[in-house]
Amino acid sequence: MNWIDNLRRSFLDWSAMADVLPSMISVGLKNTLILAAASTVLGVVIGMVLAVMGISQSRWLRLPARIYTDIFRGLPAIVTILIIGQGFARIGRDIFGPSPFPLGILALSLIAGAYIGEIFRSGIQSVERGQMEACRALSMSYGQGMRLIVIPQGVRRVLPALVNQFIGNVKDSSLVYFLGLLASEREIFRVGQDQAVVTGNLSPLLLAGVFYLVITVPLTHFVNYIDARLRLGKQGRGLGPASGLVEVSELAAAGTYSTTTAASEDSRHFQGGALQIRDLSMAYGELDVLKGVDLDIAAGTVTCIIGPSGSGKSTLLRCMNRLVEPKSGDMLLDGESILAMRPEKLRRRVGMVFQHFNLFPDHTALENVMLALTKIKKMSRQKARRIAEARLADVGLAARRDHRPAGLSGGQQQRVAIARALAMDPEVILFDEVTSALDPELVKGVLDLMATLGRQGMTMAVVTHEMGFARRVADQVVFMDEGRIVEAGSPQQIFDNPQSERLKRFLAEVL
Numbered sequence: 001m002n003w004i005d006n007l008r009r010s011f012l013d014w015s016a017m018a019d020v021l022p023s024m025i026s027v028g029l030k031n032t033l034i035l036a037a038a039s040t041v042l043g044v045v046i047g048m049v050l051a052v053m054g055i056s057q058s059r060w061l062r063l064p065a066r067i068y069t070d071i072f073r074g075l076p077a078i079v080t081i082l083i084i085g086q087g088f089a090r091i092g093r094d095i096f097g098p099s100p101f102p103l104g105i106l107a108l109s110l111i112a113g114a115y116i117g118e119i120f121r122s123g124i125q126s127v128e129r130g131q132m133e134a135c136r137a138l139s140m141s142y143g144q145g146m147r148l149i150v151i152p153q154g155v156r157r158v159l160p161a162l163v164n165q166f167i168g169n170v171k172d173s174s175l176v177y178f179l180g181l182l183a184s185e186r187e188i189f190r191v192g193q194d195q196a197v198v199t200g201n202l203s204p205l206l207l208a209g210v211f212y213l214v215i216t217v218p219l220t221h222f223v224n225y226i227d228a229r230l231r232l233g234k235q236g237r238g239l240g241p242a243s244g245l246v247e248v249s250e251l252a253a254a255g256t257y258s259t260t261t262a263a264s265e266d267s268r269h270f271q272g273g274a275l276q277i278r279d280l281s282m283a284y285g286e287l288d289v290l291k292g293v294d295l296d297i298a299a300g301t302v303t304c305i306i307g308p309s310g311s312g313k314s315t316l317l318r319c320m321n322r323l324v325e326p327k328s329g330d331m332l333l334d335g336e337s338i339l340a341m342r343p344e345k346l347r348r349r350v351g352m353v354f355q356h357f358n359l360f361p362d363h364t365a366l367e368n369v370m371l372a373l374t375k376i377k378k379m380s381r382q383k384a385r386r387i388a389e390a391r392l393a394d395v396g397l398a399a400r401r402d403h404r405p406a407g408l409s410g411g412q413q414q415r416v417a418i419a420r421a422l423a424m425d426p427e428v429i430l431f432d433e434v435t436s437a438l439d440p441e442l443v444k445g446v447l448d449l450m451a452t453l454g455r456q457g458m459t460m461a462v463v464t465h466e467m468g469f470a471r472r473v474a475d476q477v478v479f480m481d482e483g484r485i486v487e488a489g490s491p492q493q494i495f496d497n498p499q500s501e502r503l504k505r506f507l508a509e510v511l
């Protein structure tokens, strides 16, 4: 078997491998890691700048980012390395001395930056819009929302892709030998190749290949593990997924909120604010969505807004905390014009709970509730923690405070969202179809909690399809159609004695 011997001599010459091993480790491995790590770090900086420019509103920021990316992604790596490494050799010598090593790192960084910028951009843009809305509803500015929630979440999503980029840099570092590195600067490939020439066989190169795999393969598995941990977080042991019955009993056990008792037995009392809406109109472009809405919501009362899909219910709610801006009209909160307030200041007083919860997935239940307290209200962590724990206990989730949203049922997530809004101590809470995304058996827990808040004097505007809830809990029911309030009155007036044809038809369909 002559050819087997040939192969063995070419690739498995153990003594040639043993000879090259020390310099492979002390020179090659070290330099490859320096090249790859430095160019990844620099590439991350360049990439983050490119990503922020790339998603900017300004064309003059987007355009240069686009051109940069197209150029450095389009050119073969070796061309960039030679152009930078040799074309700028003189300047490089003046700045860095005789070694071409720093220019090699720079060239690799410029290439990596173009890819990393695209990775970051797609990561940031893949974060659901609801996350930024939740930030704004918690009275964060756009910049704070980006910095605290959207960018970290986007970056976490692309962590595996970033590690792939590091792996790419490990491999691309083999190209900088073209620049004529000094002997002490040779990377893995160059050490292997030089020794292959000396021994006349490919075993040192095979060893170089093994070294590359030793770096890259464990890294891939490690990042997958980290990714899974970040996503799921630390899950409490022994607390499995909850059924609807468990959810209701969680609330009953919470003590402060009882699900069945009358107002006198509820221990808390909120100081709800009063809302007045005057001739409010709003349009999305050409589409008139609200057409002169007038509505009074007395302090400490529950107003349920019902109506067919597309009638403008959510838009009316979103005007009240200025997630969208009306075209004309005004809204008053305790007599003060909402439109004259700074939106961030308004949103401290008017909280919001969304259909899809919009919890921050990388944060535990406790951290979700604490975040705005520490970052917006500037409370100490201790104080914020105390308040957050109390609000989570109020909604029956003391035992699940260390869970991330992914480890909670929809009903529990929604109760965390309510605790998060309550923790800001608002005067009004807006509820936008908060049970529509829940499995039927989880709806009751959330509605019971809302009913209790209503009895405790929180001013609530509730867009809902739950007619039973509206009838049982609302002080006032408002029926909207085609951007107008068609009828408003007590639940008895609306459900038992509807006046307009449109409301009669609507009730016939939904009841």
Ligand SMILES: Nc1ncnc2c1ncn2[C@@H]1O[C@H](COP(=O)(O)OP(=O)(O)OP(=O)(O)O)[C@@H](O)[C@H]1O
Pocket: 284, 287, 289, 307, 308, 309, 310, 311, 312, 313, 314, 315, 316
């Ligand atoms: N961001 C937006 N851009 C453009 N049009 C929008 C936007 N949001 C809502 N609309 C449109 O405005 C109208 C009112 O929407 P809105 O969500 O307020 O209605 P709704 O009564 O809450 O309906 P639903 O019960 O289906 O949520 C609809 O025709 C909708 O398509």
